[in-house]
Amino acid sequence: MREITLKRIFVFWVPLAATWLMMSAEGPFLAAIIARLADPKYNLAAYGVAFSFGLIIEAPVIMMLSASTALVKNKQSYLKLRRFTFVLNGLLTVVILIAIIPDVFYFITVTIMELPHEVVRLTHGALILLIPWPGAIGYRRFYQGLLIRHNKTRLVAYGTVIRLGSMALTALIFYVFFHINGAWVGAAALSAGVTAEGLISRFMANNTVKELMNEEEAKKDMLSYGKIFNFYYPLALTSLLGLTTPPLVTFFLGQGRMAVDSLAVFPVVNSFLFIFRSIGLSYQEVAIAFLSDRRDSFKKLQKFAALMILYVTVVIALITFSPLFKVWFHHISGLSLELTDFAHLPVVILMLIPAFSIILAFERAIMVYVQKTGPVTMATGIELAGIFLSLTLFIHGFYMIGVVAAAIALMIGRLGSVSFLLYFTKKYMSNL
Numbered sequence: 001m002r003e004i005t006l007k008r009i010f011v012f013w014v015p016l017a018a019t020w021l022m023m024s025a026e027g028p029f030l031a032a033i034i035a036r037l038a039d040p041k042y043n044l045a046a047y048g049v050a051f052s053f054g055l056i057i058e059a060p061v062i063m064m065l066s067a068s069t070a071l072v073k074n075k076q077s078y079l080k081l082r083r084f085t086f087v088l089n090g091l092l093t094v095v096i097l098i099a100i101i102p103d104v105f106y107f108i109t110v111t112i113m114e115l116p117h118e119v120v121r122l123t124h125g126a127l128i129l130l131i132p133w134p135g136a137i138g139y140r141r142f143y144q145g146l147l148i149r150h151n152k153t154r155l156v157a158y159g160t161v162i163r164l165g166s167m168a169l170t171a172l173i174f175y176v177f178f179h180i181n182g183a184w185v186g187a188a189a190l191s192a193g194v195t196a197e198g199l200i201s202r203f204m205a206n207n208t209v210k211e212l213m214n215e216e217e218a219k220k221d222m223l224s225y226g227k228i229f230n231f232y233y234p235l236a237l238t239s240l241l242g243l244t245t246p247p248l249v250t251f252f253l254g255q256g257r258m259a260v261d262s263l264a265v266f267p268v269v270n271s272f273l274f275i276f277r278s279i280g281l282s283y284q285e286v287a288i289a290f291l292s293d294r295r296d297s298f299k300k301l302q303k304f305a306a307l308m309i310l311y312v313t314v315v316i317a318l319i320t321f322s323p324l325f326k327v328w329f330h331h332i333s334g335l336s337l338e339l340t341d342f343a344h345l346p347v348v349i350l351m352l353i354p355a356f357s358i359i360l361a362f363e364r365a366i367m368v369y370v371q372k373t374g375p376v377t378m379a380t381g382i383e384l385a386g387i388f389l390s391l392t393l394f395i396h397g398f399y400m401i402g403v404v405a406a407a408i409a410l411m412i413g414r415l416g417s418v419s420f421l422l423y424f425t426k427k428y429m430s431n432l
Contacts, residue, residue: 004290004297013265013286015153020278024166027271028333030189031172032232035334039118043182046122046261049115050187052246053123054130057096059243061088062136068145068286070387071231073165075216077223078146084228085142088236093135100128104234113251116260126187134194140198143205146212148285156202162200167193234373237365241380245387245413246270254392256402258342265343266403267335273350276312279358283308286364298429305362312354320347336425342403349407356414363421366428375424383417 034043064085072078098104105127109120144156171189174180253262283305290297319325325347329340360379367376386411394405 004300006256006300006304006307008187009212009239009286009290012151012153013304015157015317016148016282016286017279019157020282021275022157022160022164024271024275026190026193026365027227027267027274027425028328029167029168030171030186030333031187031268031271033175034132034186034333037175037182037185039346040182041264042116042118043122043186044267045116045260046119046126046181046183047186048263048267049113049119049123049247050079050126050130050183051190051251051267053099053127054096054183054190054306055243056247057099058134058137059091059240060092060176060236061085061134062239063232064138065141065145065148065285066235066288066364067228067232068142069149069288070368070371071223071228071298072146072149072269075213075221078209078212080225081222081228084232086223089138092138093131096134100124100131101109111239113254115254119260119263122181125181126409127181128182129348130191131185132191136194140194140201143198144283146205146208147201148289150208150211151289152208156201159201159204163193182367183288193376204222216271231371231373235368238373238377238380239275240340241377241384244384246408248384248388249391249410252395253402253406255394256405257399258401258403261339261342262402262406265335265339265346266406267341268329268335269343269346269350269403269407271327272347273316273388274331276316276354279308279312280361282361283358284361284365284368284415288368291323291365293313297333301362301365303360308358309355313352316351316354319352320344320351326412327328346403349411353410353411356418359418360414360421363418363425366425367421370428371430372424374391375421379417379421382420383413386413386416 031044034040034047036089037043068081068085071083099108102124104189105124106120109115109123110117113258120164140159144159147153167189174185176189178283187430250263253259253266256262287301287305290301301370319328325344326337326340329335329343330337335343363379366375367373390409391405394400394408395402398405
């Protein structure tokens with residue numbers, strides 16, 4: 001068995017990191033398109049709200065990548081988890097169809113969220129265009145997990161190139177040849193991109209599937225639906241709780257000071273930080289794969305994570321406190337100078353979020369490896385509770401500017417989550 005080295009981890013990780021980095025370009029690109037169309041402030045706000053809806057609906061399938069990487073070992077486990085994935089995809093498609101029913105949609109956005117009428121109108125159309133989103137996400141993450149487990153991470157990156165190309169082409173066609181609302185352009189482009197990526201991921205996994213279909217099942221490797229459910233539901237609940245954060249923040253932004261400005265800026269700030277957070281997100285599957293391969297890989301994985309933390313923190317600081325900040329938010333993202341200035345303080349507050357994302361990804365990978373996924377859900381619940389309580393205090397107690405309150409709350413919540421999981425990772429280190 002080959003020795004686990006930093007170089008080997010790096011070579012395995014780079015395509016996955018590139019995948020997430022390419023995906024992180026999706027948000028800024030679409031925000032830049034929307035910012036250059038009519039009524040950018042309302043359309044950026046509506047796009048952010050619709051995207052938040054899409055995220056929370058797709059949440060239960062987000063961890064399918066980790067499940068597929070960890071559980072699929074042979075024909076029997078492949079067929080079982082595939083069927084489980086397809087059923088879950090179908091249920092989530094039903095959920096988004098219910099969400100776009102006018103009575104349901106307007107009750108949420110008008111009665112509960114109290115969003116401005118124009119933002120509500122634009123959001124409804126955007127959400128309709130996101131109908132394919134949850135099913136396509138679950139489909140492609142299942143097959144990407146197979147590729148990762150079989151050391152074909154480069155193919156995952158190729159799939160993301162197809163996704164971004166399809167997304168960009170769709171957005172540019174609407175931008176150049178049609179005169180429709182920017183929020184709808186963004187939503188249509190997102191759906192086109194993930195659908196294309198799902199189809200190409202299945203095609204690229206074809207040889208891997210053939211190999212799995214020839215793998216004989218050992219009795220100890222038999223996978224039942226009960227085992228899948230017990231393993232996966234804490235992960236699904238984790239994603240559901242975690243992806244509740246964007247709509248929760250959006251809800252409070254609509255009630256805070258400078259609501260429309262906050263709603264317009266938050267998706268752009270979030271997209272900028274996602275570029276750096278993506279490095280941490282990609283690391284979870286890397287750590288799962290190497291921990292499954294060799295138990296003595298923990299120290300090397302830990303050292304690699306520390307180097308990534310140092311890198312992302314330095315780079316984001318250099319951008320935030322230099323003229324590059326204006327270049328990114330004004331010239332590239334298309335925000336006005338006023339909104340660019342408005343975005344600076346939230347970014348400063350959130351500078352350490354990418355570092356925390358790397359730590360959290362490593363902690364989650366350890367828990368998935370030892371198949372103790374319950375604490376992962378509890379940690380996410382602590383994070384969500386911290387965000388909710390902080391936002392309630394800052395928005396309704398101190399009446400702070402919405403996006404500033406959100407930035408502080410997000411930091412408080414993430415610190416709570418990382419600290420909680422640290423206890424359990426130390427507890428289970430003896431299993432590594």
